[in-house]
Amino acid sequence: xxxxxxxxxxxxxxxxxxxxxxxxxxxxxxxxxxxxxxxxxxxxxxxxxxxxxxxxxxxxxxxxxxxxxxxxxxxxxxxxxxxxxxxxxxxxxxxxxxxxxxxxxxxxxxxxxxxxxxxxxxxxxxxxxxxxxxxxxxxxxxxxxxxxxxxxxxxxxxxxxxxxxxxxxxxxxxxxxxxxxxxxxxxxxxxxxxxxxxxxxxxxxxxxxxxxxxxxxxxxxxxxxxx
Amino acid sequence: xxxxxxxxxxxxxxxxxxxxxxxxxxxxxxxxxxxxxxxxxxxxxxxxxxxxxxxxxxxxxxxxxxxxxxxxxxxxxxxxxxxxxxxxxxxxxxxxxxxxxxxxxxxxxxxxxxxxxxxxxxxxxxxxxxxxxxxxxxxxxxxxxxxxxxxxxxxxxxxxxxxxxxxxxxxxxxxxxxxxxxxxxxxxxxxxxxxxxxxxxxxxxxxxxxxxxxxxxxxxxxxxxxxxxxxxxxxxxxxxxxxxxxxxxxxxxxxxxxxxxxxxxxxxxxxxxxxxxxxxxxxxxxxxxxxxxxxxxxxxxxxxxxxxxxxxxxxxxxxxxxxxxxxxxxxxxxxxxxxxxxxxxxxxxxxxxxxxxxxxxxxxxxxxxxxxxxxxxxxxxxxxxxxxxxxxxxxxxxxxxxxxxxxxxxxxxxxxxxxxxxxxxxxxxxxxxxx
Numbered sequence: 318x319x320x321x322x323x324x325x326x327x328x329x330x331x332x333x334x335x336x337x338x339x340x341x342x343x344x345x346x347x348x349x350x351x352x353x354x355x356x357x358x359x360x361x362x363x364x365x366x367x368x369x370x371x372x373x374x375x376x377x378x379x380x381x382x383x384x385x386x387x388x389x390x391x392x393x394x395x396x397x398x399x400x401x402x403x404x405x406x407x408x409x410x411x412x413x414x415x416x417x418x419x420x421x422x423x424x425x426x427x428x429x430x431x432x433x434x435x436x437x438x439x440x441x442x443x444x445x446x447x448x449x450x451x452x453x454x455x456x457x458x459x460x461x462x463x464x465x466x467x468x469x470x471x472x473x474x475x476x477x478x479x480x481x482x483x484x485x486x487x488x489x490x491x492x493x494x495x496x497x498x499x500x501x502x503x504x505x506x507x508x509x510x511x512x513x514x515x516x517x518x519x520x521x522x523x524x525x526x527x528x529x530x531x532x533x534x535x536x537x538x539x540x541x542x543x544x
Numbered sequence: 545x546x547x548x549x550x551x552x553x554x555x556x557x558x559x560x561x562x563x564x565x566x567x568x569x570x571x572x573x574x575x576x577x578x579x580x581x582x583x584x585x586x587x588x589x590x591x592x593x594x595x596x597x598x599x600x601x602x603x604x605x606x607x608x609x610x611x612x613x614x615x616x617x618x619x620x621x622x623x624x625x626x627x628x629x630x631x632x633x634x635x636x637x638x639x640x641x642x643x644x645x646x647x648x649x650x651x652x653x654x655x656x657x658x659x660x661x662x663x664x665x666x667x668x669x670x671x672x673x674x675x676x677x678x679x680x681x682x683x684x685x686x687x688x689x690x691x692x693x694x695x696x697x698x699x700x701x702x703x704x705x706x707x708x709x710x711x712x713x714x715x716x717x718x719x720x721x722x723x724x725x726x727x728x729x730x731x732x733x734x735x736x737x738x739x740x741x742x743x744x745x746x747x748x749x750x751x752x753x754x755x756x757x758x759x760x761x762x763x764x765x766x767x768x769x770x771x772x773x774x775x776x777x778x779x780x781x782x783x784x785x786x787x788x789x790x791x792x793x794x795x796x797x798x799x800x801x802x803x804x805x806x807x808x809x810x811x812x813x814x815x816x817x818x819x820x821x822x823x824x825x826x827x828x829x830x831x832x833x834x835x836x837x838x839x840x841x842x843x844x845x846x847x848x849x850x851x852x853x854x855x856x857x858x859x860x861x862x863x864x865x866x867x868x869x870x871x872x873x874x875x876x877x878x879x880x881x882x883x884x885x886x887x888x889x890x891x892x893x894x895x896x897x898x899x900x901x902x903x904x905x906x907x908x909x910x911x912x913x914x915x916x917x918x919x920x921x922x923x924x925x926x927x928x929x930x931x932x933x934x935x936x937x938x939x940x941x942x943x944x945x946x947x948x949x950x951x952x953x954x955x956x957x958x959x960x961x962x963x964x965x966x967x968x969x970x971x972x973x974x975x976x977x978x979x
Contacts, residue, residue, distance in 0.1 A: 351828065352820035355612040359803070362613070362796025366789050383792065384604045390612055391603040391835075394828035403829050404569040405886035411567040426568040433576045440596020469600050511664070511931035517822060518622050518668035519936070520815070527935035530942035 329499045333489075337482055337500040341400060347475065348397035354389040378458030385455070388465040392472035396479040402502030412504050416494045423501065424487035431480045434473050442470040549585055553847030556581040557894070560840065570886045571836030578839035585846045595839050602835045606792065607719055612827040613795025614704040617776065618660040619819035620799065623806040627669045629769025630655040635677070636763045639755035643745030645681055646691045646752050647738045649674040653695030654734040657702040659776045659802060663921055667696030667929040671936035683752045687741070689940045690948025693929040694737060694956075697918035700884075701911065702730035703780055704795060707884060710830065711910040714837070714889060715896050719791050720784040721974040725907045727781075728973050729915065729963060736955045736962075744951065772805050785977045830885060837889040850897045857898040864902040865964065871895060872916055872960065879920025888913065904967075911970045912963055919956045922949045 361382065369375040376382070398404055411422060445466035447453075453462040486500035505513075508529045516524035556577045563573035575595070583591035634648035634655070641647055653670055660666055670692045678688040700707050703723040712719040745752045776798045783794035806816075844850055860867060878887050892913075899909050921929045930945040963970055 348821060348824050348828075352817075352824040355616060355823055355827065356820060358609060358792075359613060359616060359796045359799045362793045363800045366793050366797055370788065380606050383609050384606055387604045387609055388600065390824060390827050391608075391831035392599070392828065394824045395832060398825050398828045398832070399569075401825065403825050404571055405829065405833055405883045406567055406569045407564050407882050407886070408567065409881045410565050422566055426563075426566060426572075429563070429568055429576060430572045433572050433579070436579065436592055437575070437596065437599065440592050441599060442596075443593065444597045444600060465604065466600050507926055507928060507931050508935070510928060511935045514662075514664040514928070514932050515668045515935050517619065517662070518665035519672060523668075523672070523936065528938035529931065530934050530938065 329497050331499075333485065334499045337486075340478065340482065343475065344394075344397040344400055344479065347472070348394035351390045351393040354386050354393075358383060358386060358390075378455070378460065381455040381457045381460050385460055385462075385465045388468045392469055395472055396476040399476060399479050399483075400502070402505065408504050412506065417491055419504075420487050420491040420494060424484060424491055427480055427484040427487055431477065431484060434477045434480060438470045438473045438477060441466070441473060445470060549847040550849060550852055552581055552584050553844060553849030553852075556840075556843060556847065557849065560890070564886075564890070570890065571832040574833075574836040574840040574890070578836075578841070578843040581840075581843035582846060585843075594842065598839050598842065599835045602838045603831050605713075606790075608709075608713060608831070608834070610719065610791040610795045611706055611709055611830055612823060613792055613799050614661055614706045614709065615826050616799045616819070616823045617704055617795065617802050618662045618665070618706075619823050620802045620806050620811075621656070621659040622665065622669060623809060623811040623815055623819070624659075624772060624802050625769070625805070625809040626659060626772055626802075627652065627656050627673050629766070630773060631670070631673050631677075633763075633766040633770050635755060636758040636766045639758070641742055642749065642754055643683075643687070643741040643752035644754045644756070645674070645678045645683060646687055646741045646745070648755075649678070649691050650695050650698075650734050650737045650741070653692075654698045654702060654730060655770060655773045657699040657730065658773050659704075659798070660699050661705040661707065663696045663699045663918060664928050664932050665696075666699045667693050667932045668936055670695055671933045675933075675937055675940075678752070681753065681755055682750075684750070684948075685940055686944045686948030687744075687751050688948070689930075689933050689937065689945040690950070690952055691737070691741065693922050693927075693933045693945055693949055694952035696929050696932075697921055697956075698730050698734055700914055700918055701726040701733065703727060704776075704798065705914070706830070707888070707914055707917070708910060709791075710834070710885060711888060711892070711914065713834065714841075714892050715906055715910070717906045717910070721907050722910050723780065723791070724784060724974040724977055725911050725970050726914070729911050729959075729970055732962070732969060733915070733956070733959050736959050737952060740951050740955045772802060775801050833885060833889055837893070841893045844893050850894050853894050854898040854901040858901050864904070867902060868899065868904065868964065871899065872912065875913060875916040876920060876923075879917055880923065880926055884914075884917040884920070887917065905971060907974060908963075908967045908970050912960065915956070915960055915963070919953065919960075922953060922956075 365376050365379045411419065414422065445463060448463040448466045454460060455462060482500045490496055512524045512527050515527050560573055560577045564570060579592060579595045582594060630652040631648060634652040635645060638651065639645060639648055649670060653666055656666055674692055675688050703726055705726055708722045708726050709719050712722045779797050780794045783789035784791065857867060900906060921927065924946055927946065930942065930949060933945050934940060934942045
């Protein structure tokens with residue numbers, strides 16, 4: 318797995334870096350919306366159990382609501398996760414490369430992703446259009462299904478832009494491997510992964526303080542280490 | 545041009561492996577290969593049309609909504625002060641046995657696992673809670689580090705476990721049955737860890753002296769702190785068993801209990817926001833890979849490859865036990881290089897029908913596979929849990945953590961062998977409770 322590059326004291330300058338930062342706010346907002354929805358599903362679940370058990374009043378259409386809200390937390394954070402390199406992949410071979418070859422393969426993987434997401438945007442849009450035209454609705458309380466289906470091409474479009482940013486970032490690095498890293502996740506080695514886990518469990522301070530025994534893996538620092 | 549579906553299935557499998565090795569994200573690689581594969585069989589418009597419906601139709605199943613609830617419980621649990629309380633109680637009740645503090649660590653980690661499904665994060669917390677006490681009491685450094693790294697792995701068997709839910713969804717088995725099935729294997733793993741520690745500390749008392757002298761009053765006073773663990777276990781088990789709530793509702797209640805406790809324990813708004821953001825990020829990661837892999841699975845269905853692979857496996861002139869052991873060895877090797885969720889989702893569509901064809905139980909196989917994945921978290925060359933311990937305690941060299949893990953690794957291999965020999969250890973509880 319990979320993560321966002323550690324920022325130096327000075328944020329990178331230039332239009333591309335500014336756009337990347339500005340766009341990150343949109344992704345943060347959408348992921349925050351998803352986080353909010355998850356919190357909402359928790360509260361709704363509690364209300365449902367208490368309502369049903371103690372007041373004999375289950376929430377009408379509870380399952381319909383949950384299923385429609387699932388689109389939010391299944392898709393809204395997708396670009397945020399991509400920016401932070403959170404989507405599963407295998408770094409085994411990639412981590413052996415550095416410099417131009419690495420950026421070439423990264424750029425290639427990103428262009429493949431753009432191709433896939435372009436088709437998915439188009440086809441999920443058609444899926445939405447069918448629901449819109451036929452007026453599909455949920456089984457229980459007949460919520461319309463089209464809003465949920467519309468959110469998917471929209472979320473994919475946000476992801477598409479993120480992939481374009483990453484493609485530009487990788488191609489830029491491929492041309493000039495020594496340029497400042499902007500807009501792309503760098504490969505995270507096992508120490509960075511361990512640091513992230515420590516951060517989740519013990520907070521960011523503990524993660525910053527974590528030190529790793531480097532004598533065990535002599536040549537591990539060459540890729541992710543100093544970036 | 546007509547391509548034989550089976551051949552296209554094989555080509556697809558190969559293409560998927562190449563792309564994953566070249567660093568394409570698994571959800572993208574699986575979608576692309578699945579899409580091109582379906583297109584090669586039924587044409588562009590019909591093929592891409594089907595693919596376009598999958599992200600929505602496969603993500604809005606009610607049963608999947610339990611995932612963010614379990615993940616949320618895990619992230620909030622770190623802020624609810626449960627680990628310290630669990631370790632304290634375990635120390636006071638069983639600290640008197642040989643290697644008492646290490647045994648206490650195992651049981652506290654098992655208890656914490658009941659509110660968290662995150663293996664590596666559990667190792668991080670116990671590195672801070674348990675290692676200092678063990679070292680102060682004169683425990684062997686390797687034992688202290690090893691038990692913490694190994695104890696973390698209990699988290700993904702003992703419910704709530706996100707990875708068991710994912711397995712259940714992919715192979716279309718009951719989520720409830722898998723969650724119940726993980727419980728006894730989790731406890732058995734913990735007991736075997738404890739026995740190994742006690743055995744070693746009896747032979748060589750210098751490894752870890754007993755810690756005693758607690759009065760019954762002190763012991764009982766340590767119990768209220770562990771109530772959240774009891775509450776979450778109670779909610780999830782009684783909901784699945786009694787059927788008074790769905791897994792999602794039980795997860796929501798569990799998350800709510802832990803949320804209230806975390807607030808009482810002084811969780812800051814910033815920490816809540818971080819926990820929710822991380823929950824959302826992990827949730828979208830899991831959902832993306834699920835629909836991506838399901839595109840690929842749809843293609844495999846068209847190609848007939850899983851059936852062909854199963855036939856091939858069944859025709860092998862080996863007994864089923866040999867084949868299953870070979871499959872598990874394959875997982876052990878894959879697990880060294882790949883994230884658990886990605887590995888399971890990529891392999892199960894092909895491997896699962898073959899295993900079932902051999903006559904193994906779907907629930908049993910789920911638990912065994914997850915146990916294998918966990919073993920990978922403590923074995924070199926990666927062994928993420930060991931790195932986490934080393935990161936929190938830089939004074940303990942990584943080599944010592946890996947050496948300390950050795951006995952627990954042997955214990956885990958024995959545990960897997962035990963589950964292969966006695967499948968009812970896994971299947972008894974779900975059969976009792978769900979029939």
